[in-house]
Amino acid sequence: xxxxxxxxxxxxxxxxxxxxAFFWAVDSGQFDDLDSPxxxxxxxxxxxxxxxxxx
Amino acid sequence: xxxxxxxxxxxxxxxxxxxxxxxxxIGTRLEPVCCPGCQAVAEMISGSGLADYYIRRTTxxxxxxxxxxxxxxxxxxxxxxxxxxxxxxxxxxxxLIENLRCPACGWLIERAVGAIPDVKTVDINAGLGRxxxxxxxGASRFEQIMRTIAQLGYxxxxxxxxxxxxxxxxxxxSMLKRFVVATFGMMQVMMFxxxxxxxxxGGERIDPTLEHYFRLVSLLVSVPVLFYAGQPFLANxxxxxxxxxxxxxxxxxxxLVLAFVAxxxxxxxxxxxVYFDSITMFVFFLTLVRLIELIVRHRTSSVADALARxxxxxxxxxxxxxxxxxxxGQLRRGDEVIVPSGAIVPADGYIVxxxxxxxxxxxxxxxxxxxxxxxxRVASGSINTGSPVRIAVTATGxxxxxxxxxxxxxxxxxxxxxxxxxxxxxxAVFLRVVLVASVVVCATWLAVDPxxxxxxTLAVLVVACPCAFSIATPAALAASTARLARxxxxxxxxxxxxxxxxxxxxxxxxxxxxxxGEIQLAGxxxxxxxxxxxxxxxxxxxxxxxxxxxxSAFRNMETAGLTATDIATVPGFGIEGTIDGKRYRIGxxxxxxxxxxxxxxxxxxxxxATTIVLGDEHEALAVFTLSDALREDSPAAVEKLRALGIDxxxxxxxxxxxxxxxxxxxxxxxFFARRTPNQKLSRVHELQSQGRRVAMVGDGINxxxxxxxxxxxxxxGRGAALALAAxxxxxxxxxxxxxxxVVRTARRTxxxxxxxxxxxxxxxxxxxxxxxxxxxxxxxxxxxxxASSLFxxxxxxxxxxxxxxxxxxxxxxxxxxxxxxx
Numbered sequence: 001x002x003x004x005x006x007x008x009x010x011x012x013x014x015x016x017x018x019x020x021a022f023f024w025a026v027d028s029g030q031f032d033d034l035d036s037p038x039x040x041x042x043x044x045x046x047x048x049x050x051x052x053x054x055x
Numbered sequence: 056x057x058x059x060x061x062x063x064x065x066x067x068x069x070x071x072x073x074x075x076x077x078x079x080x081i082g083t084r085l086e087p088v089c090c091p092g093c094q095a096v097a098e099m100i101s102g103s104g105l106a107d108y109y110i111r112r113t114t115x116x117x118x119x120x121x122x123x124x125x126x127x128x129x130x131x132x133x134x135x136x137x138x139x140x141x142x143x144x145x146x147x148x149x150x151l152i153e154n155l156r157c158p159a160c161g162w163l164i165e166r167a168v169g170a171i172p173d174v175k176t177v178d179i180n181a182g183l184g185r186x187x188x189x190x191x192x193g194a195s196r197f198e199q200i201m202r203t204i205a206q207l208g209y210x211x212x213x214x215x216x217x218x219x220x221x222x223x224x225x226x227x228x229s230m231l232k233r234f235v236v237a238t239f240g241m242m243q244v245m246m247f248x249x250x251x252x253x254x255x256x257g258g259e260r261i262d263p264t265l266e267h268y269f270r271l272v273s274l275l276v277s278v279p280v281l282f283y284a285g286q287p288f289l290a291n292x293x294x295x296x297x298x299x300x301x302x303x304x305x306x307x308x309x310x311l312v313l314a315f316v317a318x319x320x321x322x323x324x325x326x327x328x329v330y331f332d333s334i335t336m337f338v339f340f341l342t343l344v345r346l347i348e349l350i351v352r353h354r355t356s357s358v359a360d361a362l363a364r365x366x367x368x369x370x371x372x373x374x375x376x377x378x379x380x381x382x383x384g385q386l387r388r389g390d391e392v393i394v395p396s397g398a399i400v401p402a403d404g405y406i407v408x409x410x411x412x413x414x415x416x417x418x419x420x421x422x423x424x425x426x427x428x429x430x431x432r433v434a435s436g437s438i439n440t441g442s443p444v445r446i447a448v449t450a451t452g453x454x455x456x457x458x459x460x461x462x463x464x465x466x467x468x469x470x471x472x473x474x475x476x477x478x479x480x481x482x483a484v485f486l487r488v489v490l491v492a493s494v495v496v497c498a499t500w501l502a503v504d505p506x507x508x509x510x511x512t513l514a515v516l517v518v519a520c521p522c523a524f525s526i527a528t529p530a531a532l533a534a535s536t537a538r539l540a541r542x543x544x545x546x547x548x549x550x551x552x553x554x555x556x557x558x559x560x561x562x563x564x565x566x567x568x569x570x571x572g573e574i575q576l577a578g579x580x581x582x583x584x585x586x587x588x589x590x591x592x593x594x595x596x597x598x599x600x601x602x603x604x605x606x607s608a609f610r611n612m613e614t615a616g617l618t619a620t621d622i623a624t625v626p627g628f629g630i631e632g633t634i635d636g637k638r639y640r641i642g643x644x645x646x647x648x649x650x651x652x653x654x655x656x657x658x659x660x661x662x663x664a665t666t667i668v669l670g671d672e673h674e675a676l677a678v679f680t681l682s683d684a685l686r687e688d689s690p691a692a693v694e695k696l697r698a699l700g701i702d703x704x705x706x707x708x709x710x711x712x713x714x715x716x717x718x719x720x721x722x723x724x725x726f727f728a729r730r731t732p733n734q735k736l737s738r739v740h741e742l743q744s745q746g747r748r749v750a751m752v753g754d755g756i757n758x759x760x761x762x763x764x765x766x767x768x769x770x771x772g773r774g775a776a777l778a779l780a781a782x783x784x785x786x787x788x789x790x791x792x793x794x795x796x797v798v799r800t801a802r803r804t805x806x807x808x809x810x811x812x813x814x815x816x817x818x819x820x821x822x823x824x825x826x827x828x829x830x831x832x833x834x835x836x837x838x839x840x841x842a843s844s845l846f847x848x849x850x851x852x853x854x855x856x857x858x859x860x861x862x863x864x865x866x867x868x869x870x871x872x873x874x875x876x877x
Contacts, residue, residue: 033180
């Protein structure tokens with residue numbers, strides 16, 4: 001059972017890392033528009049110089 | 056929607072073709088279009104290699120505006136300067152794009168604008184209808200960008216940094232983060248709780264050291280859940296404490312904080328109950344409900360909705376003899392501005408010239424316009440419903456007028472419907488009862504069984520939260536407002552929906568709401584030796600160069616390669632011209648007959664129509680019947696309303712014969728012609744005194760008082776700013792038949808709001824005594840309270856439209872043609 005004293009802090013660190021990753025994703029705007037980026041995959045043309053999408 | 060395929064429709068905007076013979080070249084095919092505007096846009100899209108758009112789109116494309124475009128006001132250098140932010144490397148602009156309806160639209164704009172030289176970044180957010188565009192500094196591309204977007208049929212509006220969408224975006228982001236923290240935290244704490252519960256079930260007890268350890272970890276995880284994820288509730292509770300008011304967040308927070316303090320105490324004391332699982336679960340559900348509420352609210356305030364409340368960016372400043380457009384922010388004390396009819400007063404001041412009626416409803420709530428004359432004070436934000444006036448500016452708000460306007464906007468948006476205010480008042484009373492009850496429950500249990508006192512008090516505080524009760528009506532209203540906005544119907548006052556549900560009489564004010572207001576070709580009777588097509592082509596060629604309103608009836612016709620030369624226009628009579636060496640005349644019959652000296656042919660009579668004749672040197676070729684065309688769905692509108700048990704009548708200022716003809720064709724039995732606004736007003740009052748609830752459909756320009764008097768006012772069209780501000784409901788789609796659908800939605804909304812109120816009321820009143828008697832443990836209370844809120848929200852969500860997979864028909868041939876050409 002002593003292993004729990006190591007494993008539980010480890011899960012907590014993992015959870016914290018998950019939260020941090022999600023915060024980063026939200027702050028970089030990945031959840032702002034859930035519709036249009038889906039269409040980009042269907043576009044087989046090279047992105048032209050002006051139309052580049054930036055996060 | 057089922058009639059979409061029945062009649063030929065425009066390839067671009069999916070409106071009925073209405074007799075148009077125009078086509079647009081898309082890839083290798085010719086597709087029918089309804090007007091030169093759609094033709095130009097479709098060919099431009101195809102010509103730029105963007106025809107994929109037609110495969111991708113899920114909603115019909117906007118019909119390009121033919122009138123003077125509103126966006127051109129933004130091109131004035133001074134105005135543009137206020138919106139274009141200049142950086143060292145790039146200049147950028149934020150645009151709010153009207154009609155941006157689906158991701159494909161965003162893709163189209165991104166491609167088209169991205170193709171402009173110097174443009175570096177095009178970032179489109181289709182969800183919010185926003186675009187962020189950057190281009191090389193100093194490369195003045197602003198005008199070209201605006202023009203390109205407008206040419207695609209969208210209306211671009213530059214916005215300053217402080218827009219609601221930006222606020223929404225930030226709000227959504229922070230809510231998402233809080234939600235994720237609550238979710239992760241709840242999962243962790245629940246894991247430890249389950250360990251304890253399962254040991255208890257087996258009749259054993261968990262190892263005390265391990266239990267203590269679990270409790271410490273749970274405490275650690277609960278801290279961010281409660282103080283980060285739950286922070287909005289705690290902050291609201293603190294605010295209501297300071298203002299000595301009662302809010303729902305107060306009982307929620309009281310329960311949360313009490314449970315947390317007790318649990319922490321017990322953790323360190325090493326005995327007694329801990330409630331960390333209940334706390335985290337409660338915060339999780341509360342955040343979930345708030346998140347859903349936020350999404351519903353944001354969907355509701357769609358781009359179009361935001362624009363309907365958007366005030367103009369420019370003012371007409373008088374400088375010497377000239378009038379120039381300047382951004383509102385540049386107005387200074389002492390300036391003189393002209394406020395045209397239908398415009399919004401840009402700054403506080405007093406009238407120096409002119410007399411008018413001002414609608415100050417945005418400021419005072421007074422719906423009737425008030426008379427203002429020279430020397431009278433006027434307030435910014437009020438709307439000039441009368442004649443143009445000149446105003447001397449005395450104040451431009453506390454800082455700038457723009458920020459002042461933003462405040463006005465906010466105030467207008469946060470105005471709560473009366474039903475909601477009533478529900479909130481009831482909720483406040485109920486909350487006081489709950490607080491008192493929890494004290495009583497606590498005292499009673501302390502006397503009876505001190506062990507259970509804390510749990511019972513906690514349960515009462517949590518279970519009795521009237522959250523569901525107070526979101527019952529607003530959730531339903533928000534959802535149906537969003538639904539209607541998708542159908543091109545903007546609801547400017549949510550409470551109008553409640554009134555609309557009870558409507559039993561509709562007055563069509565002005566025939567203009569049932570007709571298009573533009574002259575159209577109603578009939579073509581061939582009387583000579585030429586075919587119908589030839590006659591139409593000749594007429595179209597002759598009329599092509601004319602600016603007369605009648606010419607617009609022929610504008611959509613193909614000229615089949617014919618060009619008219621030596622054109623002579625005889626005002627009031629007609630046009631004469633030469634085509635392929637032959638002379639033709641088109642105009643009133645006597646004028647056409649002059650060319651050949653033959654008697655005038657007379658044909659079937661149309662009461663509301665004018666006829667013109669096309670003739671050559673030998674004979675009369677064709678008789679054209681022109682009329683102000685009925686909107687094609689007007690009869691359907693009246694019919695559908697009748698099916699809902701709603702009477703229609705026409706109350707028009709027009710002449711009786713025209714009104715009678717339109718009433719006959721729409722199937723309206725009751726109509727009144729040549730009514731003055733006063734007579735219209737008294738008719739509305741008369742109906743209301745008979746107990747009828749009246750909806751008034753107008754064009755919103757000159758009939759503001761009549762619209763204001765009706766129970767619900769509905770404006771048709773994309774008209775002046777005034778029309779948008781004066782009416783409760785605006786039909787951007789310009790389809791009268793949408794009215795029946797709106798009434799149905801309103802009735803369904805009222806029904807769902809009633810269901811919600813009933814459910815929430817039942818829940819609260821039945822759960823409270825049970826909790827007080829100690830039958831509900833705190834975790835069940837948290838679950839019950841959250842479930843009732845979720846139920847209410849989900850019930851309201853039924854009002855939202857279901858996404859249909861593909862609303863726009865693209866024939867298989869078109870698809871293949873496009874796929875091969877691309």
